[in-house]
Each structure stands twice: as C-alpha cells, then as structure tokens.
Amino acid sequence: MQAFTLPEFYMPYPARLNPHLERTRAHSMQWAKDMGMLDAPTPDGGLVWDEPALAKMDYALMCAYTHPDCDGPALDLITDWYVWVFFFDDHFLEEFKYSRDLTGAKAHLDHLELFMTDDPPEPVNPAETGLKDLWARTIPAMSADWRRRFTTSTHNLMVESMWELDNINRGRIANPIEYVQMRRRVGGAPWSANLVEYVAAEVPGPLAATRPLEVLRDTFSDAVHLRNDLFSYQREVQEEGENSNAVLVFEKFFDCSTQDAANLVNELLTSRLQQFENTALTEVPDLLAATGAPPHEAAAVAAYVKALQDWQSGGHEWHARSSRYMNEGAALSRPTGLGTSLAFAPGARTWTRQHAHQPVRQVGPLPVPELHMPFPVHTSPHLPGAREHTVEWAREMGMLDGEGVWDERRLRGIDLAHCAAMIHADATPEQLDLSADWLTWGTYGDDYFPLVFGTRRDPAAARACHARLALFTPEPGNPMPAPENAVERGLADLWRRTTATMPEARRRQFREAIEEMTASWVWEVDNQARNRIPDPIDYVEMRRKTFGSDMTVSLAKLARPVDIPAAVHHHRTLHELETAAQDYAAFANDLFSYQKEIEFEGEVHNLVLVVENFLGVDRFQAAEVVAKLMKARMEEFEHIAGSELAVMFDELELSDEVRRALLSHAEHLKDWMSGILEWHRRCVRYTEPELERVRQSLAPPVDFSFPPTGLGTSAARIRDAVASR
Secondary structure: OOOOOOOOOOOOOOOOOOOOHHHHHHHHHHHHHHHHOOOOOOOOOOOOHHHHHHHOOOHHHHHHHHHOOOOOOHHHHHHHHHHHHHHHHHHHHHHHHHHOOOHHHHHHHHHHHHHOOOOOOOEEEEEEEEHHHHHHHHHOOOHHHHHHHHHHHHHHHHOOOHHHHHHHHOOOOOOHHHHHHHHHHHOOHHHHHHHHHHHHOOOOHHOOHHHHHHHHHHHHHHHHHHHHHHHHHHHHHHOOOOOHHHHHHHHHHOOOOOOHHHHHHHHHHHHHHHHHHHHHHHHHHHHHHOOOOOHHHHHHHHHHHHHHEEEEEEHHHHHHHHOOOOOOOOOOOOOOOOOOOOOOOHHHHHHHHHHHOOOOOOOOOOOOOEEEEEEEOOOOOOHHHHHHHHHHHHHOOOOOOOOEEEEEEEEHOOHHHHHHHHHHOOOOOOHHHHHHHHHHHHHHHHHHHHHHHHEEEEEEEHHHHHHHHHHHOOHHHHHHHOOOHHHHHHHHHHHHHHHOOOOHHHHHHHHHHHHHHOOOOOOOHHHHHOOOOOOOHHHHHHHHHHOOOHHHHHHOOOOOOOOOHHHOOOOOHHHHHHHHHHHHHHHHHHHHHHHHHHHHHOOOOHHHHHHHHHHHHOHHHHHHHHHHHHHHHHHHHHHHHHHHHHHHHHHOOHHHHHHHHHHHHHHHHHHHHHHHHHHHHHOOOHHHHHHHHHHHOOOOOOOOOOOOOOOOHHHHHHHHHHOOO
C-alpha cells in the first residue's frame, strides 16, 4: 500500500512529448553501457543498475517530457546527463549512505570534482567516466559565465550529499527552513535549470544574477523538489532509510500525520508554482524594461521561462509514470491550474487566500510565546553618549522634520542606540555612534517606504526612490548629487563616514547589503499595492533583506578587518550559520510588531500573518509556530557553531587568523541575536499606547480607497465618471 494518498496537484501547463524519444532511448541505454553503469557492483555483490532496471526507470521519457522542443542530439545529451545524475545518486547510496562511510564519501566526491576541469585524470568508476564524457561534450557550446554557474550547481548536488549523510548518521531531521535551503543545493533542480539554458537559451550573466531570475530558478527548484518528495516518500523514507524528504520534515515539525504532512507539502508546492507565475508575469517584464534589455536578450529570457514551465509539467508527467516512484492515482496530462475549472480547481484556494486579506483589521496585542534564548546580553558602557548623539544626528539629517515619519519622542522611545550597544557591545564610542546611526537610518527608511509609498500603493515612486539611493554609495572620489530628503541625506553622510578607508571588496559587499535592503522595501510596497500576502519561502528569504540583517551584521565586521577567503563565504556552513541567526532575529521582530503592522499600518509582511494564511490557523497558533521555528533555527545555529565550524576549518585548511575571525563572528552573532531580542522587550515602539499616540499625533490616516494613478488607470477613471452619471 502507498504511504498516503497523493494530493491533487496544481499544474497550469500541459505536458508535451519530444518526437525524438525512441532514438534517445536507444542512445541512452548504449551510453550507460559504454560508461560501465550497467555492471557497476554494490558492496553486497549485486549491481547498482542493470539493463531492465534502467529501461524501467526510463530517463529518456523524462527528458522527452521535460524538453519537448529540442532536437535529437540535444535530447541525447540532456538524457545522458540525467542518466549520470541518477546513477551518481544510486551509486552513492549503495557505496556510502547504507554503510554511513563519511570518509570514503568525501574522498569519492573530491575526486569526482576533478572531472569538471580542462585536464581531468583517468576515471576509475562509472560516475567519473560519465562525468568526463559529458563535460567534454557540453562545455564548448556555453559561455564562461554559464560554465561557472553550472560548475557550482554540479558541485553542490554532489558535495552536499555529505549533509544528507551526516543527518542520517546523527538521526537528525532538518527544520523546514534549513531543509528547503539545503534541498536546493543537494536536490539538483538548479542544475536542471542550468541544463534548460543549454536546450532553450542561455540567460545573459548580468540578468541571471538579478532577483527576478533568481526567484524563477528558486521557485522552479523548490517545486521540482517538493513534487519529487511527495512521489518518492515511500521509496526514500520507508524503504531506503533516508530522512531528507519534505513530507517527513513537515510530519515531524508539525507533529501531524503523514497524510496531513503530504497535503501541507502540496500546498507549499502550489504556492511556489504561483510565485513562479507571479514573478514571470510581473517582475521579469519590469526587469527587462528597467535594464533596457535588447530584443535578443529579452527573447532568451522568455524562452528560458517557457522551458522551465515545460520542465515542470513534463517532470510531473514522468513522476506519475515512472516505476521509480509511488504514483498510484496520480493524474496524467491534464492542466489543473487557475481557470481550468470552477473555483475549486487546485491552486484557487491558495491564490484566493493570498489576495483576500483585509488590511487594517483590529487584532489587539499579540502575546509573545516563551522564546528560547541561550545567550546572555552584553551592553556597551558608552550607551548614554550614543543616545544623545543619535538624536542630534537624526535631527541634523532632517528625520524629525515635517514628513510625519518620526518626532523626537518617538525616536527616543525606539532607542536604537540601546540596540546598537547590545549588538556591538565591544565598540569604541566612535564605532558605537556609527552603528547607532546606521540602525537609525535603516529603521527610518523601513518606516518611510510603507508610509510614503505603501499607503498610496505607489511602487513606481518607491522604485524611483530606491534607484536614487544608489547614487549615494559611490566609489571613492566620485561625486554625490544633492540629497532631497532625510533618507538620502542620512545615507550620504553614513557612506562617507563608513567607507573612506574600507577595502574595495568589503566596500562592494557592504554596498550590496544596502542595495538589497532598499530593494526589498520596494518589494514590500509591490505586495502591499496588490494586497498580496507573500509566499512563505519568499517571505522568509526576503525578510532577511527587509530586516537589514546583512547590513547590521556587517557593522561589527568593520572593526575586525581580517580578509576571509571566498570559499568560506560560499560554504554551506557559514551560510546556514548566518541565515539561522538572521531568521531568529527577524522572526522575533514579527512577533513583537504584529499589532503595529496588521492593525495600525495595514501591512501584509509579517511571519505570523503568513503562517495564519498558509496553515489556516488563528494568530495565537501561528505565533506558537513562529516561536517553534525560532527555536529550531537557534538549535541549528548552536549545532553549527559548536560542531560544524571546526569541520569547515579543517576542510578548507584555514589559517589560525581566519579561524579566530570566524569564531569571533559566531560570538558576535550570539550578541546580535540576544541584543535584538532584548531591545524588542524593552523599547516602546510596539506597545499599544505608543501606537495609539503615533496614530493620533504623528502619522496621517491610512486611506485604502484613493484613486489609482498608475499605467492604464485612465480607463478606471472614465469608468467611474460614467458610473456616477
């Protein structure tokens, strides 16, 4: 019997079949034989694959469905890549996962990477033989930028298998946020998206690095992985002893039945597919217009989007047919997206919930659940002076003048110098003043964008403001324009004071952190204009930016000028350490700010609200889920800081100086989390009396009935004029 009944899937695109299927079936079988994949032994004396097993799995059918429009030779090559990747996965399972052989696994993966170079060694097993052949056949047709991206994604899907193996050894099941992040690295769908470029069109490098294209890749990847987890749960979890599966992760985290967990995974899968569509139809056209992409680049992006859609529908079709998966009762070849039937079609409920939120509804104070915080609070002795400095600086920048955002009483009540004194407790007086000023600027900007642009539903003006802010972070010696408001004036002053002697690489990273934060404020205005509650995964990832996590964490790094190798910045361990800390702090903010944002500001950007919407629970239950996520992220942080950092040090052979700097960074993150939590507990910013005072004496009333003013709204005004006659 199946482990659960497969849910009804949301699939907005029909599956189509490539006409070259039969030639590719014959080719891929012969290629697997030539590479030695059909006589590779297992430790128990069997074979990883034989010819009947490979024929039954039918990877040629998968590629014919996922790439329906390419020619025969391209379909042959793509299918060979998938034969290789599935062989790699099954061979790795037999050789290392069953035996829990961490040492042998690492040596195997290290040697395999040598076959993604211009001068590979002689292969000693079928995985190496296959990769050497594929690399030589693929790379000449693609650019250096694509090669770099493909090398990274191939490296990830191979090397991050160690993460899965380590979790199996420890009997550890990841938390949902960690799982989604790591599944992208180990699951292979970003690698599939790279291969889509080979058969459809290569995305120009500058566009590939932008948020809209990254979201397309990530939503594509998440949907592919979540679908695979639903179909493969029985094989992976019940038969092979795997614990890297979203159904299992949800089952354990939410303490629910396997069927309920599967239904939740399908809801998330639906949400990710709809996020893909939203991005493709709104953000991508805006990006192409804003960058002035020439027609051939715009056409390449359009072909890439279409090919990703083909992959989704074709991948579903193959999962529903392949002997590799649990697929009894799975629907075939029938689009089930919005508009294919009545409002009960799969996906209609998810879309409706995201867009049916009533803004500015009375909710009252939200009791904050007990929060797990294992680290003490440290405070700088220079706090009193920083408090007075911050008020004077804000007044000088014009933050207390006339725009209705802050007055002095509000600024003193927010007490951002206190926050700076806890997250940067070892700062000198000058460093503390600078940290407090940056926090003041970031918080002011975070209040300014929703008040000035969000309440007017004016994302175009928000984009223009964001674009101008980039002019105030120039290279040394380049001029700045005259600032026109307090946000620009504050950034201009801080940039000059902060980066005068900063090394180029660090200055570039700091600028990126600032630009990502201000761009994320535009994203919030966009969602507010469409009254759209964000997709859960998109919210978590964008929350790190809207909260200014990278920027505020970077402030303490300014006092620790040790160059960290690029390999460390790209390593899973550091990424997971930092994002776990960032999530803990940002989620704490969402708990404390719930009433402020939902009742007083009409916001849709709060994790409690996102959880309410996704799980269909009340705010009190949602708050408990958020607190549980915070605890899970904190426990992950503690594990990484206590165990995995040392493993990374040895793996990358880091110097003693770099090791000390990274250990100091981990200690700073502890102060950062405990300080931010303590600040939320003590400042008046989120208390009901202060919110009422601000509403009555400072902020203008929020009006959600103003006339539209964007492109196409003249028709709406004509309609209203006719209706009023």
